[in-house]
Amino acid sequence: MSSTKAASARRFLGSIMVDTRPLRIPAYRRLWASGAVTAIGSQLTAVAVPKQIYxxxxxxxxxxxxxxxALLPLLxxxxxxxxxxxxxxxxxxxxFSNIGVAATSGGLWFQAWAGVSSVWLILVLLALNQVFFAINSPARNAxxxxxxxxxxxPPAVALGSTTMSFGxxxxxxxxxxxxxxxxLSTLYLIDTVALTLAxxxxxxxxxxxxxNGPSRRAGLRDVFEGFRYLSLQKVLLASFLLDIIAMVAGMPRALFPEMAELTFGDPPGGGTALGWLYAAIPLGALLCGLASGRLSRFNRHGVGVTxxxxxWGGAIVGFGLSGSLWLGVSFLVIAGAADFASMVYRGAMLQQAATDEMRGRLQGVFIVVxxxxxxxxxxxxxxxxxxxxTGFAATGGGMLVIVLTIIAVALIPKFWRYRAPTTTDPEATVSDTASTGDESSRASRTPDDDDSGMATARADSDP
Known part of the structure; x- marks a missing residue:
């Protein structure tokens, strides 16, 4: 009986833990490793820049x-x-873009090491950093x-995001x-070294x-074709809209340096409260990612995102009302877990809906959002x-997220009913060259103008 219980426990843990099967594919493993190397270093810079400016x-x-x-370069x-x-x-x-990101991180290190103390120089270097990041991310995700x-x-998206959440x-x-x-200068230097290794x-x-053929120059026409393609994908448009609502109305990141000192008692030079505030949302994402086995098997992606x-909005409300560091961190952890779940479902929608010749452009829109x-x-x-x-800004933003999300889903009911497409060839494999694995499935991923928003989507009749 004990062996039976042990086997059942192992099966249960296997069903909820993160799915590592994509790492068996050498090419994906290298892509994953390049992100893993920079996961921690990039977050050091993400803390160092706002701290230095504050x-x-x-x-x-x-x-x-x-x-x-940073917004204009991303757009x-x-x-x-x-x-x-x-x-x-x-x-x-x-x-090319990884080299650019590493070079601008090196510039941030030099200005901090040299004691330049110029806010505008930091902002210029940040803008250039975001230029290369914006070029890199669509290619990586596509x-x-x-x-x-x-x-x-879906498990590949979850696995990569879990690693980034760890960092x-x-x-x-x-x-x-x-x-x-x-x-500060050492934080920038560590990021520069990590990016170089990547x-x-x-x-x-x-x-x-x-x-889809020989290379050509990418111009405005290609960008507009991407928007036209996206305009036919109603479910994808709704997923972007909900993410915009969640992030624009409900992300209180800019408040962290002030709240760390004035609300949670950090010393002026920086301390543990600042680190915990920046780490809490990714910590929730990491915990959710480690237990994402069941998450990536849930196929009602519209419900999952909503x-x-x-x-997320409810957790941000709780954070804004918190007067204790650990209570506030707990709410941010919950928010991070919710954001991770939303990201997995939205990322899977995008990867499975687009043909390869459009995937980069849709990933560009995805990165902008x-x-x-x-x-x-x-x-x-x-x-x-x-x-x-700061408390009012955070609490009000969280409330606004909930209200706007309910309104958006009520106006686009097909999003709530959306289910992930079923796999037609479970035995499909991809070679290490990765040059043919996508070609065989392109026909089944071609979009049409149907109101379902995706050719492969199956809308359930029940709400």
Whole structure:
């Protein structure tokens, strides 16, 4: 009996733990490794930039300005980078953009080490960093469906996000510990070294040229074709809308430096409260990712996104009302878990809906929404916190998330009914070159103009 119980326990744990099958594919494993190397380092910079600006200005408004400065490069180069990713070898594009990100991180290290103390120089370097990030991300994300078979796309998305969440937890916590000891310049330096190492991992990826013919120059026409394609995908449009609502209205990140000192008692030079605030949301995402086995098997993705976004909003309300650091961190952990669940379902929708020749452009839009939303929130929350107080800005934003989400889903009921497409070939495999694995399934992924928004989507008649 004991052996039977042990076997049952192992099966249960296997069903809920993160699905690692995509790591058996060498090409995906290299892509995953390149992200894993930079996971912690990039988060050190994500803490160091707003902290340095707050130290120089003592203003959450200026911290919020970092979001506005980063937003324009994301809007322009996220969309253009997606178009480029559909016209060139994606591996080469990732190498070029990874080098650019590493170089700008090196610039941030140099200005901090030299004691330049210029807010505007930091903002310029941040903007350039975001240019290369916006070019890199669509190519990286669009490569996933070329490297794994269709049935492994959701666990591949979850696995990559779990790794990034681990870095997003450990990075801020390490920053909180290292800031008083090593200083800001060392945080930037660690990120620069990690990004340089990631270039070598990307170089080992297989070639990923366009499947739809010879390379061509990417221009405005390609960007507009991506928007036209997206306009026919009603369910995808709804998923983007809900993420914009969650991030723009409900991401209180710009308030963290001020709240760490004035609400939760950090010393002026930085401390553990700041690290915990930045780490809490990724910690929730990490915990959810480690238990994402059941999550990635739930096929009512519309329901999953809706419930997750509402849970995010409720947790942010709780955070805004918290007067205790650990209570506030607990609510942010819940918010992070909800955001991870939403991301898995939205990412799977996008990977499975698009043909390869459009996937880069849709990933460009995805990056603009996912990365641009929080940066817009930095600006709005920063100035709202300056004018009305940090607690009011966070609480009001969370309430707004819930209200707007309910309205949006009520207006687009097909999104609530959306189910993931079924796998037609469970035995499908992908070679290490990843040059043919996507071709055989392109016909089943071609969109039409049906109101369901995706050719492969199956809308259930029950709400």
């Amino acid at each position: 130290d120089l200005t003592s203003s959450s408004g200026y911290v919020g300005l970092t979001g506005a400065v 322009v180069f996220g969309l253009w980078g997606g178009a480029i990713a559909d016209t060139v070898d994606r591996r080469k594009l990732m190498v 490569s996933i469906a070329r490297l794994v078979p269709a049935e492994l796309v 997003a937890v450990m990075g801020p916590m390490a920053a909180g510990v290292l800031l008083p000891v090593l200083g 270039v070598f991992a990307v170089l080992r990826l297989p070639s990923l040229p366009p499947l 419930v997750s976004v509402c849970l 996912v990365a641009g939303g929080p940066r817009l929130a930095d600006a709005t929350h920063g100035w709202a916190g300056e004018a009305a107080g």
